[in-house]
Amino acid sequence: MNKNTTENQTPILTVEKLKKYYPIKKGIISRTVGQVKAVDGLDFSIYPGETLALVGESGCGKSTTGRAIVQLDPPTEGKVVFRGKEMASLSGAELRKARTDLQIIFQDPYSSLNPRKRIGDLLAEPLLAHQLAEKSEVSKKVDDILEIVGLNKYHRSRYPHEFSGGQRQRIGIARALILQPKLIVCDEPVSALDVSIQAQVLNLLKDLQKDFQLTYLFIAHGLGAVKYISDRIAIMYLGKIVELAKTQDIFKNPRHPYTQALLHAYPIPNPHLRNRERIVMEGDVPNPANPPKGCGFHTRCPLAKDICREQIPGLTGTNHSVACHFPVG
Amino acid sequence: MEKNFLEVDKLQVAFRTDKGEVVSVDEVTFQLKQGETIGIVGESGCGKSVTSLSVMRLLGRTGMIKKGSIQFNGKDLTKLSEAQMREIRGNEISMIFQEPMTSLNPVFTIGNQMLELIHLHMNMSKSEARAYAIEMLKKVGIPRAEQLIDEYPHKLSGGMRQRVMIAMALSCKPSLLIADEPTTALDVTIQAQILELMKRLRQESNTAIMIISHDLGVIAEMADKVLVMYAGQVVEEADVFTLFDEPKHPYTKGLMESIPHLEHDSQKKLFSIPGTVPNLHMMPKGCRFHDRCPYATEKCVTEQPPLLSIPDNHNHRVRCWLLDEQQQQTPTDSRSEVIA
Incomplete structure (x- = not known):
């Protein structure tokens, strides 16, 4: 893990006012009758060698953000600047080239691998598509990458269904890694795995980061894995970042009421603490197609006052930023 | 000393598959007292769900209980006829599942589905049953229960659907509630709500709970005693404090x-x-x-x-x-x- 994420470094990725709206269509002529504001104005930077985690509950827009950055779902508005280039301005060929440095690992290793292809072919595909290796070198590179992610070359001729969930996720990682990317967007890479396997994959990701100087954008809904892997954490709620700080600060000194509630909600594997005092948030996440006026969290916030129902708080603060009219602590 | 009202003894469950018979649960033994909560924890495929489904005798056409007995209030559930078993399901033992999305019928309203069960098991008139259903929905914390009872499941969020499932499961006042990964599909903040709800209802009704989870955190919050399962067998059994401490x-x-x-x-x-x-x-x-x-x-x-x-x-x-x-x-x- 890189501890020198100082301010004077140039970020590898900068996201400015990123928005992604999905139209709601109705009727025979598919008139647009509304918009789902999945991601509503995100600003953040990632520095080389660090891991930034995006954490939030389902529907908060964290995966959409990941996909928008890789341009799988181009953003509605805003800029994504990766290594000095704005992604939206790139031509098709340039974008393809940029993508060799910017890869993504998906949540579900079951559906992200083509079941009809052998592992060897699945791994060779990115190399051939990007013409990064001669035909003769491909097989050597595939063997090497299998070794790196903890599989071996005898696995090459097998099909995805012959592997366990953890092994499949290793294949997903190998597939991203074979292009020697600079930044990998990890979209809930361990959520679908069993606890004992999660630990294996998290350790692997951490080792790879050290060995290949990788930068991660790590998307997760649970805070446990995130604490272990990330340097900084951005907490998202309803398409916006509500708090962004160093990992220790988020855990030791959470300032947004939502972050606090999230930390309290986590079940602790220690039965002696089962009767602890804690905040249990009422209600559900509002519908992003019809978000509440003012602060998105005010409907569930124990501290909400009149201003929260009227004005949207901006993300303020340099090292520990929080979007709240009445931050705690 | 209270008596055990559920005693599972050396249970073995097998499934017929194309590749021959596989034993998915082997030699599982445990006891449960009234009002007690037992947690079963393990990774996918360890047999924790199959164990709970055998208690309900919901193993499908390919599954069968090969050995062992399940004594419930003096009856051996493995020996009952299907008709006798139907009397017990819902009435005395009920179950909530992981996916509240798929366990509610999408083409019937919440009320329809609740009334069917209350009518079937509790011998109430239509208007009584409806009032009772609304009361149950309120008990599990559903706002505007009078209106929501006439809505279809897709109108509700995941957490709300799970509350409806719990209301349905508890409406016949079962003595045993089986909760198979009740919060796995839910977000953490909603999970916390549902666990709090289950704790409160347990206190009010003295229902015994069998909670199945892969999450040791959930088990630590809820269970009195714990079975740890691995590859179809119980590998460790203890009260929750002993298990986590030693x-x-x-x-x-x-x-x-x-x-x-x-x-x-x-x-x-x-x-x-x-x-x-x-x-x-x-x-x-x-x-x-x-x-x-x-x-x-x-x-x-x-x-x-x-x-x-x-x-x-x-x-x-x-x-x-x-x-x-x-x-x-x-x-x-x-x-x-x-x-x-």
Whole structure:
């Protein structure tokens, strides 16, 4: 893990006012009758060698953000600047080239691998598509990458269904890694795995980061894995970042009421603490197609006052930023 | 001493498959008292869900209880006819499932589905049943229950649907509630709500709960005693405090250490259990955990260990040879990464 994420470094990725709206269509002529504001104005930077985690509950827009950055779902508005280039301005060929440095690992290793292809072919595909290796070198590179992610070359001729969930996720990682990317967007890479396997994959990701100087954008809904892997954490709620700080600060000194509630909600594997005092948030996440006026969290916030129902708080603060009219602590 | 009202004894469950018969649950024994909560924890495929489904006798056409008995209030559930079993399901034992999305019928309103069950089991008139259903929905914290009762399931969020499932499950006042991963599909903040709700209802109704989860956090919050299952067998059984304070089986220990705790030091390497769960078709000989166990000996490879009580605590049972021989050493740094 890189501890020198100082301010004077140039970020590898900068996201400015990123928005992604999905139209709601109705009727025979598919008139647009509304918009789902999945991601509503995100600003953040990632520095080389660090891991930034995006954490939030389902529907908060964290995966959409990941996909928008890789341009799988181009953003509605805003800029994504990766290594000095704005992604939206790139031509098709340039974008393809940029993508060799910017890869993504998906949540579900079951559906992200083509079941009809052998592992060897699945791994060779990115190399051939990007013409990064001669035909003769491909097989050597595939063997090497299998070794790196903890599989071996005898696995090459097998099909995805012959592997366990953890092994499949290793294949997903190998597939991203074979292009020697600079930044990998990890979209809930361990959520679908069993606890004992999660630990294996998290350790692997951490080792790879050290060995290949990788930068991660790590998307997760649970805070446990995130604490272990990330340097900084951005907490998202309803398409916006509500708090962004160093990992220790988020855990030791959470300032947004939502972050606090999230930390309290986590079940602790220690039965002696089962009767602890804690905040249990009422209600559900509002519908992003019809978000509440003012602060998105005010409907569930124990501290909400009149201003929260009227004005949207901006993300303020340099090292520990929080979007709240009445931050705690 | 209260009597056990559920006693599962040496249960063995098998499924017919194309590749022959597979035993997915073997030698599972446990007891439950009125008002007690038992947690069953393990990874996918360890047989925790099958254990609970056997109590309900919901094993489908391919599954069957091969050996053992399930004594429930003096009746052996394995020997009852299908008609007798139907009397018990819903009435005395009810169940909530992981996916509240798929366990509610999408083409009927919430009220329709609740009334069907109340009508069937509780002998109430239509208007009484409706009032009762609304009362139950209010009890589980559903706002505007009078209106929502006429809505279809898709109008509700995941957390709300799970509340409806709980209301349905509890409406016939069962003495046993089986909750199979009740919060796995939900977000953490909603999970916290549902767990609080289950705790409150347990206090009010003195219902015994069998909660199945892969999440040790959920088990620590809810259970009085815990079964840890691995590859179809119980590998450790203890009350919740003993289990978390002094886990004995290498698998239980590994499972506990591999959770990234919130208070975990992030610089340390996360402990992980090497390898993967064995395939049911190819169960290893001897101890089923031996190929992933850092302490495995010759004996573990060849002979299957029995589930034995440890000397100073009669209720703490462990399936491990090492304990038998009292040679379990304190682990050293030899926990290097071995990969599947």
